[in-house]
Amino acid sequence: MSSTFASAAGQDQRSTGPLLSVRELEVHFPTQDGLVRAVNGLTFDLEAGKTLGIVGESGSGKSVSSMAIMGLHHGTNARMSGEILLSGTDLLALGRDEMRKRRGREVAMIFQDPLSAMHPYYTVGNQIAEAYRVHHDVSRKIAKRRAVEMLDRVGIPNPDRRVDDYPHQFSGGMRQRAMIAMGLINDPGLLIADEPTTALDVTVQAQILDLLQDLQREFNSAIIIITHDLGVVAEMADDVLVMYAGRAVEYGPCREILTHPEMPYTWGLLSSVPDLSGDTEARLVPIPGNPPSLLNPPSGCPFHPRCAHRDKVPGDLCRTELPLLVPGQRGPGHTKRCHLPNPDTIYQAEVLPEIAPDLAEDRAEEL
Amino acid sequence: MLAYAIRRIVTGAIMLVVMSFVTFALFFASPIDPADFSCGKNCSEAQKKETAAALGYDDNFLDQWRDFAVGVVAGRDFPDDPELRKTAPETIAHCPAPCLGYSTERSSTVTGLIKETFPVSLSLAVAAFVLWMLGGILFGVLAALKRGTFIDRGVVGLSLVAYAFPTFFVGLLLYKFVAIQWELVPLPRYTPIAEGGVGGWLASLILPALTLAAFFMAAYVRMTRSYVIESFNEDYVRTARAKGLPERTVTFKHALRAALTPIVTMAGLDLAGLLGGAIITESVFNYPGLGKLAVLANSDFDLPTLVGLVLLLATFVIVANIIVDLLYAVIDPRVRLG
Numbered sequence: 001m002s003s004t005f006a007s008a009a010g011q012d013q014r015s016t017g018p019l020l021s022v023r024e025l026e027v028h029f030p031t032q033d034g035l036v037r038a039v040n041g042l043t044f045d046l047e048a049g050k051t052l053g054i055v056g057e058s059g060s061g062k063s064v065s066s067m068a069i070m071g072l073h074h075g076t077n078a079r080m081s082g083e084i085l086l087s088g089t090d091l092l093a094l095g096r097d098e099m100r101k102r103r104g105r106e107v108a109m110i111f112q113d114p115l116s117a118m119h120p121y122y123t124v125g126n127q128i129a130e131a132y133r134v135h136h137d138v139s140r141k142i143a144k145r146r147a148v149e150m151l152d153r154v155g156i157p158n159p160d161r162r163v164d165d166y167p168h169q170f171s172g173g174m175r176q177r178a179m180i181a182m183g184l185i186n187d188p189g190l191l192i193a194d195e196p197t198t199a200l201d202v203t204v205q206a207q208i209l210d211l212l213q214d215l216q217r218e219f220n221s222a223i224i225i226i227t228h229d230l231g232v233v234a235e236m237a238d239d240v241l242v243m244y245a246g247r248a249v250e251y252g253p254c255r256e257i258l259t260h261p262e263m264p265y266t267w268g269l270l271s272s273v274p275d276l277s278g279d280t281e282a283r284l285v286p287i288p289g290n291p292p293s294l295l296n297p298p299s300g301c302p303f304h305p306r307c308a309h310r311d312k313v314p315g316d317l318c319r320t321e322l323p324l325l326v327p328g329q330r331g332p333g334h335t336k337r338c339h340l341p342n343p344d345t346i347y348q349a350e351v352l353p354e355i356a357p358d359l360a361e362d363r364a365e366e367l
Numbered sequence: 368m369l370a371y372a373i374r375r376i377v378t379g380a381i382m383l384v385v386m387s388f389v390t391f392a393l394f395f396a397s398p399i400d401p402a403d404f405s406c407g408k409n410c411s412e413a414q415k416k417e418t419a420a421a422l423g424y425d426d427n428f429l430d431q432w433r434d435f436a437v438g439v440v441a442g443r444d445f446p447d448d449p450e451l452r453k454t455a456p457e458t459i460a461h462c463p464a465p466c467l468g469y470s471t472e473r474s475s476t477v478t479g480l481i482k483e484t485f486p487v488s489l490s491l492a493v494a495a496f497v498l499w500m501l502g503g504i505l506f507g508v509l510a511a512l513k514r515g516t517f518i519d520r521g522v523v524g525l526s527l528v529a530y531a532f533p534t535f536f537v538g539l540l541l542y543k544f545v546a547i548q549w550e551l552v553p554l555p556r557y558t559p560i561a562e563g564g565v566g567g568w569l570a571s572l573i574l575p576a577l578t579l580a581a582f583f584m585a586a587y588v589r590m591t592r593s594y595v596i597e598s599f600n601e602d603y604v605r606t607a608r609a610k611g612l613p614e615r616t617v618t619f620k621h622a623l624r625a626a627l628t629p630i631v632t633m634a635g636l637d638l639a640g641l642l643g644g645a646i647i648t649e650s651v652f653n654y655p656g657l658g659k660l661a662v663l664a665n666s667d668f669d670l671p672t673l674v675g676l677v678l679l680l681a682t683f684v685i686v687a688n689i690i691v692d693l694l695y696a697v698i699d700p701r702v703r704l705g
Contacts, residue, residue: 070609104611111609116602120701121624131610166700182610 017088018045019189019222020069025082027061027068036294038064040246042082043325046239048189049216051223053237053254055230055269057291061246062226066192068092069224070109071099087189105135108183112195114175118167124151124175125163128182135186150181154211173204177211184215191216192224197232209235230273234258242266245292245302248325252334262328262336262343264307271355283354301339309346313339368696375689384436386681391432394670400424401670421446422471435674438466445469467678468671470664477675480660484644487557487656490568491648492641494576499583500634506584507591508623514596522588530585538578538651546574557654575652579645583637590633594626601625628698632691639687643680 027039039061046052054062067073069084074096084091086106091099111117118127128150129143136143144163151159154177167175176196183191193212197205209232216223225236233240233254240257242250242265250263261267268287289306292298304310304318317323317339325337329344340346353360402419403410410418419425422445423434437443442464444452452459460476462469467477510522529537545551558571598604599622607621608614644658653659657676664672696702 072605072608075614100611100613102611104609109609111602111606113602117606119603119607119621119625121699127606130612134610134612134616168701179606182606 019048019087020046020224021083021085022065022069023083023085025065025068025084026080027064027073028079030077030079031295034295037297038246038294039068042243042246042248044239044241044248044251046190046222046224048222049220050238051216051225051236053233053240054224054226054243055228055233055240056243057228059291059294060243061294062243063194064246065243066109066194066224066226069190069192070107071103074099101135104131104188105186106188107190107192108186108188109192109194110176110179110183110196113199114172114179115167115199117179118175120167123164123166124170124178125165127167128163128178128185131182132185146185147181150185151178154178154181154184154215156181172200173207176200176204176208180208180211180215184219184221187219188221190222190224192226194226195228196225197229198227205232206235212236228269230258230269242269245297246294247302247337249303249337250335251325252330256330256334260330260334260344261347262330262334262340263303263338264309264340264343265303266336267347267351268306271351281357285355301337309340312346313341371696372689372693375692379685379689382685383678383682386685387436387439387678388432390674390677390681391435392428394674395428395431397670399668399670401668421448421451423447435468438462438464438468440464442466445471467675470669470672472664472667472669473672477672480672481657481675481679484655484657484660486559487654488642488644488649488658490557490572491575491579491645491654491656492638494569494572495579495583495641495645496634496638498576498580499587502580502584503587504591504623504630507588508595508618510588510592511595511599512618514592519592523592526585526588528585529581530589532581534578534582534647535651537581538575538648541574541578542651555652555654557656575645575648575654578651579641579648587630587634591626591630594629595622598622598625628695631694631698635687635691635694636684639683640680642683643676 022042022044025039025042026037029036029038042061042065044052054066056062064073068078068080069086069091071091071094073080080092082092086102091102094102118124122130125144125147128147129140132138132146133140133143138146148159148163151163156162156174156177162170162174167178170178176199180196191212196212197208200208212223212225213236215221223236225232227233237254240250240252240254241248242257242263244265250257250261250266257266258270261270265287268285271283271285272287274284287306288308292302292305298305300317300319300321301307301310301323307318310318321339323337323339325335328334328336328338329342336343348360348363352363400419402415402422402424406415406418416425423431426434434443434447443462443466445460445462448459460469460474462476462478465478467481469476470480473480506522506526510519513519542555546554552573553570555571555574558567560568563571595618601622603625604617604622607617612621644656644661646658646662648654649656649658650662657679660672661676663669664676
């Protein structure tokens, strides 16, 4: 799949294969009320230096799958199966301690709210240096110097002074910069950013995204960016994975997904994004209903109860049969989980005129 | 920080003055005439009046309180009678500062009584404190780490039992079985260091300290458990794990550190309360500490001693409060004092 992607997006493929390769990942949590199927059959690839955006509502399995890649479900009652290959090693097959040694070194994570994600009682420098020392046998002094370097690299002014500050003495944006410094201090091949800008001021969000992209070029890290903000995806991602009810429902190159989405849920996500520069006549359409229960997911396509287009599929198929993640109208690099035979046509003809009339007119002229 | 400390100490001192006033007033309001007790049985009205005059019990409330307050600062004589000082100085008891009053019942200054009994209560309180903090935090963390398992349920269940049993019952059980029946420890009799050395002193403290610690430990196990579980759910603990830190570091450096703040607060106040005497434990083991003294003074209507003890306890609690508040700033850098 990765090769088809790479060629579809016109990128060069390294012969060694992808850095991260997730195969049929399942994460289930047994609870008193039954089995919560948080992630089902998730498969994707990520090359070194590339960015994958994972998009979806709360409870769609975005965070659970990234925690699985971090090995943070160890010690919980999560049941996992499938494969998570990082540079060829299956992380799910690793023992607890072996996984711990890779965590933070080969794969690091930054979190949504940097204030609560940093320990209030330790200095920023202490926390960053700790991340370095756990994987490198160096003195406190060297680790601290390294922390100052990283703080400088992520754009904290006066890093040699700020290194001794506590998190509450940093502004929100600076805290997130410090978190990024903490994540990248061991030069991990993969960085998972779980909604890194959600808790920040809008003005700071763009700075943080720019910083992430700069650092990605410098360190050649792969990034998984988890978000529900399609603006972030448009800015950052090479590939996009849309998740719904614990499953990938659409997957492909970023440009493809944003301009020719083929799954009604993705349409819904696009419809609920306000466009500041866009047509004031354009409607902001929310997706009706609520995210499904993962305890008792709907039959067939899990999105069918909220889908406005299910009647276009003959024979009640949406209610009875789970669609496969297969290529749609736009070629092999773009897969979707939907029974609609001609989703791109429906999108251009029915959905786009409603949510972005001016864009639809442009397209119509092009055609 | 310094300005804050000074402000807290000044308000603490004011609080103490108010406390002394209220305590003094409370005993004034009691139906017992202290002159009755000072004069003794078979005391005629005239003798009683004379005693009251000599000891100042016939002065009005404010004057008496003033005499008391001056005594705390400068010391005073009982009875404060210039004539008697000339004729029979040997009948006058001098009470040096800080003078908390004079107990005619015990023919001793209250300060002297406290000096005699305080080491017992201090030893007991500190020994129990060490036991219950170590045990409470250790078992609390264990229960939190193993939550939901039978270890957790066992620890929580046991602490519930320990918490539910009254102290005198636990004390008597330990006394009967550990000391008398099984002879695991010598019969508990308070032994000062000067007499029995550190070993003898510690040995004499085992049973009463255990008795006292059992109750507190039960409370601290449950408290530690719930705070640690709470901080395990914090985002910064997840961050600590995401760095690849060993679980030991995650637990002790990250989760427990945050949980300690409220525990330290409680511990400071509990310790201060105990320094004022463990009434039940000292009574069960017949330990001559402040608690035992309070019980005796209470049954003898020894008002001066009671006033002194209440004020001492109030001082401990107020001082502990100030120390705990200052410690907060040391533990939690977000607390900026100024």
